[in-house]
Amino acid sequence: MGTDESGKGDYFGPLVAAGVYVPDGQEEVLREYGVRDSKRVSDNRVRELAEVVTQGYPHSIVAIGPEKYNELYSKFRNLNRLLAWAHSRVIENILQEVPCTLAITDQFGDKLFVQNALMKRGRSIELIQKPKAEADIAVAAASILARSEFLRRLSLLSKEAGMELPKGASSMVEEAGVALVRRYGSQVLAKFAKTHFKTTGRVLASAQTSE
Numbered sequence: 001m002g003t004d005e006s007g008k009g010d011y012f013g014p015l016v017a018a019g020v021y022v023p024d025g026q027e028e029v030l031r032e033y034g035v036r037d038s039k040r041v042s043d044n045r046v047r048e049l050a051e052v053v054t055q056g057y058p059h060s061i062v063a064i065g066p067e068k069y070n071e072l073y074s075k076f077r078n079l080n081r082l083l084a085w086a087h088s089r090v091i092e093n094i095l096q097e098v099p100c101t102l103a104i105t106d107q108f109g110d111k112l113f114v115q116n117a118l119m120k121r122g123r124s125i126e127l128i129q130k131p132k133a134e135a136d137i138a139v140a141a142a143s144i145l146a147r148s149e150f151l152r153r154l155s156l157l158s159k160e161a162g163m164e165l166p167k168g169a170s171s172m173v174e175e176a177g178v179a180l181v182r183r184y185g186s187q188v189l190a191k192f193a194k195t196h197f198k199t200t201g202r203v204l205a206s207a208q209t210s211e
Contacts, residue, residue, distance in 0.1 A: 014066060
């Protein structure tokens with residue numbers, strides 16, 4: 001299986017970890033569909049490919065909305081530990097469906113973070129962490145699922161906010177944050193954003209000066 005995440009660099013929206021189990025002989029099938037690292041695929045195509053993957057392969061998605069994310073971050077105080085927790089939950093969920101001896105994930109911190117977060121079922125699996133793991137087709141498929149779910153949830157949050165919440169952490173994102181704070185008050189950021197980002201300080205400062 002491969003695991004990957006989406007949303008860790010996005011101020012608004014959830015953090016999503018996903019995993020996909022790819023049986024022997026299926027790698028080429030996924031490549032023919034066009035599955036590859038989600039960063040190299042348009043948003044619309046990501047959604048289409050996610051349908052293919054979810055219908056054809058054992059998988060798991062763990063989505064942590066902004067409010068839960070902020071709560072967990074205050075507990076872990078470390079993004080890599082939070083990521084490890086999410087990835088390990090994904091691995092455990094897939095192991096409940098299929099026997100698997102190998103999990104590949106992108107390098108985001110000490111491998112022990114993930115190993116220590118695994119429960120009894122996952123302790124026997126071989127875990128490989130490596131940079132640019134999306135070159136592996138199972139990790140690429142996981143990146144597609146994670147990004148698709150991130151986009152879906154960001155769209156729902158945008159509707160709830162009554163305005164578009166942009167991806168990333170750009171000046172457009174800061175402008176949206178300022179508009180949110182001016183409309184609803186500073187406490188609203190915890191509902192829609194990852195508040196430990198430095199963006200929060202800039203948003204609050206700009207919102208105050210623009211009042």
